[in-house]
Amino acid sequence: xxxxxxxxxxxxxxxxxxxxxxxxxxxxxxxxxxxxxxxxxxxxxxxxxxxxxxxxxxxxxxxxxxxxxxxxxxxxxxxxxxxxxxxxxxxxxxxxxxxxxxxxxxxxxxxxxxxxxxxxxxxxxxxxxxxxxxxxxxxxxxxxxxxxxxxxxxxxxxxxxxxxxxxxxxxxxxxxxxxxxxxxxxxxxxxxxxxxxxxxxxxxxxxxxxxxxxxxxxxxxxxxxxxxxxxxxxxxxxxxxxxxxxxxxxxxxxxxxxxxxxxxxxxxxxxxxxxxxxxxxxxxxxxx
Amino acid sequence: xxxxxxxxxxxxxxxxxxxxxxxxxxxxxxxxxxxxxxxxxxxxxxxxxxxxxxxxxxxxxxxxxxxxxxxxxxxxxxxxxxxxxxxxxxxxxxxxxxxxxxxxxxxxxxxxxxxxxxxxxxxxxxxxxxxxxxxxxxxxxxxxxxxxxxxxxxxxxxxxxxxxxxxxxxxxxxxxxxxxxxxxxxxxxxxxxxxxxxxxxxxxxxxxxxxxxxxxxxxxxxxxxxxxxxxxxxxxxxxxxxxxxxxxxxxxxxxxxxxxxxxxxxxxxxxxxxxxxxxxxxxxxxxxxxxxxxxxxxxxxxxxxxxxxxxxxxxxxxxxxxxxxxxxxxxxxx
Numbered sequence: 007x008x009x010x011x012x013x014x015x016x017x018x019x020x021x022x023x024x025x026x027x028x029x030x031x032x033x034x035x036x037x038x039x040x041x042x043x044x045x046x047x048x049x050x051x052x053x054x055x056x057x058x059x060x061x062x063x064x065x066x067x068x069x070x071x072x073x074x075x076x077x078x079x080x081x082x083x084x085x086x087x088x089x090x091x092x093x094x095x096x097x098x099x100x101x102x103x104x105x106x107x108x109x110x111x112x113x114x115x116x117x118x119x120x121x122x123x124x125x126x127x128x129x130x131x132x133x134x135x136x137x138x139x140x141x142x143x144x145x146x147x148x149x150x151x152x153x154x155x156x157x158x159x160x161x162x163x164x165x166x167x168x169x170x171x172x173x174x175x176x177x178x179x180x181x182x183x184x185x186x187x188x189x190x191x192x193x194x195x196x197x198x199x200x201x202x203x204x205x206x207x208x209x210x211x212x213x214x215x216x217x218x219x220x221x222x223x224x225x226x227x228x229x230x231x232x233x234x235x236x237x238x239x240x241x242x243x244x245x246x247x248x249x250x251x252x253x254x255x256x257x258x259x260x261x262x263x264x265x266x267x268x269x270x271x272x273x274x275x276x277x278x279x280x281x282x283x284x285x286x287x288x289x290x291x292x293x294x
Numbered sequence: 295x296x297x298x299x300x301x302x303x304x305x306x307x308x309x310x311x312x313x314x315x316x317x318x319x320x321x322x323x324x325x326x327x328x329x330x331x332x333x334x335x336x337x338x339x340x341x342x343x344x345x346x347x348x349x350x351x352x353x354x355x356x357x358x359x360x361x362x363x364x365x366x367x368x369x370x371x372x373x374x375x376x377x378x379x380x381x382x383x384x385x386x387x388x389x390x391x392x393x394x395x396x397x398x399x400x401x402x403x404x405x406x407x408x409x410x411x412x413x414x415x416x417x418x419x420x421x422x423x424x425x426x427x428x429x430x431x432x433x434x435x436x437x438x439x440x441x442x443x444x445x446x447x448x449x450x451x452x453x454x455x456x457x458x459x460x461x462x463x464x465x466x467x468x469x470x471x472x473x474x475x476x477x478x479x480x481x482x483x484x485x486x487x488x489x490x491x492x493x494x495x496x497x498x499x500x501x502x503x504x505x506x507x508x509x510x511x512x513x514x515x516x517x518x519x520x521x522x523x524x525x526x527x528x529x530x531x532x533x534x535x536x537x538x539x540x541x542x543x544x545x546x547x548x549x550x551x552x553x554x555x556x557x558x559x560x561x562x563x564x565x566x567x568x569x570x571x572x573x574x575x576x577x578x579x580x581x582x583x584x585x586x587x588x589x590x591x592x593x594x595x596x597x598x599x600x601x602x603x604x605x606x607x608x609x610x611x612x613x614x615x616x617x618x619x620x621x622x623x624x625x626x627x628x
Contacts, residue, residue, distance in 0.1 A: 193346050194379035198393035198440070199367035208392070212383040 035274070041267035049261045061268035065256075073245065074252040077161070081248060082229045084165035085172060086222055092169075093176030093221065094214065098206075100177070101184045111181075118174040122234035129167045130156060130239045160244035167235050172228075176221045183217035184210070223284040230277050249273055296357065296370075296447035296480030297322045298343060303352035305338055305504075312338050313504040315352065320448075320482060320497075325474050327483045329491040329527070330501035336484045339501070340450050343482065344373050357447060367396075372441035373450040376457065378433045380425040380440075386412075387421040390439045397444075411439040414473075431462045438473070448480035455490065467493060488528055492516070500524050522624035525550045531580055531595075533618070536588045546619035546627055553580060553595040555616035560602070563609030567592060569602045583608065 042061055045054040065071060100111060117125065133139050134155035142152030155163040187210065195205045233250050236242055242251045253273060257266030298320040305313040312335045320326045328336040341347045343354060345366035354361045356369055372393075380389050387408055394404045412418045415435040425433055434454060441449055451470070455463045471494050474481050485491055491498050492512045500507040500515065500523070508520040512528075519525035525533050533550045541549045557563070558581065567586035572579055581594045581602060594610055602608055619627040 188377060188379065190375045190377045190379040191381060194373065194375055194440075195381075195392070196346070197344060197366050197371070197373045198444075199396040200392075204396060209381060212381075215383075 038267045038270045038274075041263050042271050044264045046263040047261055048263060057264070061264045062272075065265055065268045065272065070247065070252055074247050074249045077246060078230065078248040078250070080161060081165055081168065081232070081246075082226060084161075085168045085229055086225060088165065088169040089172045089176040089225065090218060090221060092173055093180045094211075094218075096173070096177045097180035097184050098210070100181050114177055115174045117171055118178075120171070122171065122232070123238055125171055126167060126235040126238040129163075129170070134163055156239050157244050160240050160246050164235060164239065164246050167239070168229065168232055171235075172225055175225070179217050179221050180214060183214050187213050219284075219287060223281075223287075226284065227277065227281060230273070230280070249276075298448060298480065298482070299355040299358075300339075300343075301353045301355070303339075303342065303354060304350045305335075305342055305347065306350045311504070313342070316504065316506060318499065318506065318509070320480060322480055323478050325471075325481045325483065325494060325496045326499060327485060327491040327495035327497070328499050328501055329485055329488055330507075331527075332486055334501045335504035336486075336501050337452055338504075340373075340452055340482060340484050344371055344450050345369050370447040371450055372444045372446035372448075373452065374434075374437045374441050374454045376453040378425075378437040378454075378457075380433055380436055382425050385422050385424055386417060386428070386436050386439075389425065389436055390417075390443055393440060393444045407443045408439075411442045414442065414476075415439050415469075430458050431466060434458065434466055435469075438470070442473075442477075446479065448482060451481065451483040453484055453486070455485070456487075463490075470494065489530060492528065498528075500527060518626065519550075519618065520626050522548060522550075522620050525618060525620070525626075531593045534589060534592045536592075538588070540588050541619075544617060544619050547622040548620040548624070550618040550620065551612045551616060553593040555613045556592070556594045557611050557613070558594050558596045558600065558602075559609045559611070560606075561609065563611040565592070565610045565612075566607060567610070569604055569606045569608055572602065572604070574598065581608070583610065586610075 043056055043058060045057045045060075046052065047054065096114065100107075100114065104110070120128075131139070133141050136142050136152050136154045139152070139155075141155065145152040153159060191209055191213075192205055195209050200208060231250055232248070233254065236246055236248065236251050237254075240246045242248075242255060247255070249269070250273065253266050253269040256262050256269055260266075300316060300318040302315045302317060303313060304311065304315050316339075328339060330336050338347065342349050343356075345361065345364065349362065356364075356371070361369055381392065384392065390408045390411055391404045394407060399407075408421070409418070412421055415438060417432070417435055417439060420428060420432060420436075425436065428436065437454070454470075455466050458466060467490060470481075470483075474494075483490070483494060495512055497509060498512055498515055499509050502523055508515060508524045515524060515528045519528060519533075522535065526535065529552055531553050533552045534556075535548055535550050537548050541547055565586055565588060567583035570582040570584045570591065572581045575598065577598045579596050579598055579600055581596060583592045583594060584590070586592050592610070621627050
């Protein structure tokens, strides 16, 4: 790829992909930006003039805004906490030699292949249903009153469903990280008088720190945008309205495209701030 | 104190017996080297002593105490691993202090011992670096430092020099020997390199397939190898082994003669052959002589200044008092 001809040929051949990707990203982003400065109500008169930053002000001053930020933070934080903690434990467990290791690993990874909509519906109807759900049967078999999951502990329910989906991802990445740990290091620590817990704390956990940062980074970016799980279960009711869901409601339920677009731009900015922050942390971690 | 006694120790992994019953005594303060080809069970033996593997049967006594129920950390042994096994996220200081921290020593005492060890090992300037920023030799020294600070009853070395380049290996060999002279602690050293074994050991244990072939001082093994395996393993270049009529003249199935015990001449000698490759080391020259009618090739050591060319016909005379005789089972005939 050094001659002039081959370089321009390369550019020519890359162009379709680059143009497609740019278009895919830039067109919706630009449209969102344009809409966000308009008063645009498709079913109530359509375009009604430019309004400057009014949509932006209205979006953040609405009474639904801060609760939705809070809900987002709780869901992202809760899922990260559960998936990383359980992911580490599962990874250590799966790293032990055992019979049927390959089969068990595939089973552990399986939830990741289930579509979010499907897993939300399965959890809602087969596990958390107050009348026929497996969990309510379990509660009743102990003589307890079944929990009405999705309305009484709606936040916990959503966090559980999403955690179930993302646990395989965390486990998989952490498992490969654990497998790269030199067993002589653990033996050296054992000879040095470190009991099991100290070995975990001083050797295994620092070894995993890089993988953990990556898990947190990737999951956060995806978790900020979860939608299907909420849509098919609570529909944003009972305090489960996240920022993403709020934007959806503004655009499709209130049919206020301008207001929703302003929210969308906020979400883009927020996600980018977060991504940059995490990138710097990861970068620092990867330098070592 | 650091006397280690192995009594009828065996080790099997499932169906495979790695160590058949084995007895061995390592005296306090001795530098013992386990040597043998790869897969001979020498590392397994070391790990059994360390407690990283359980013995299948038999008993290991450290200072007279049966060790079966004592966990590795409590045996008072320190181990240096082949990969050094340093903790990559800790500085050199923290690496060396780790066993002390685990033992719950107070900070000032930890610091004092780390400084002392660092001074002994020339690591003082590197205490705040991480293992990734050190050279191979320095990492090796950190690993040794981590072993020293515990003031163990015995050191266990598992092929510690095999990842170093040749020049560094010679240097570290000296350093470890110096360390032993200074500390006078029992050391057990595993290697497949007979040069390391010869130069460092007070006592060499030659192992093959889990069996002890011979135990003795380096010179005992050199002068009187008990069988063909030890004869071939100890000494560099290898001893020449000759079978057939020439061996029969000495009432043996096989005779062995070391390259350094054969004199060489252009005119006359008991044996003759054609020079193949000659290796000039400066101080010595090794000739590989072919077409002798005795063995496929005979190695001869000569003075560095002797120069025969490829294809020259030369004559060789072995020193009769240096001929080792072995019977049909490969055992030495006294």
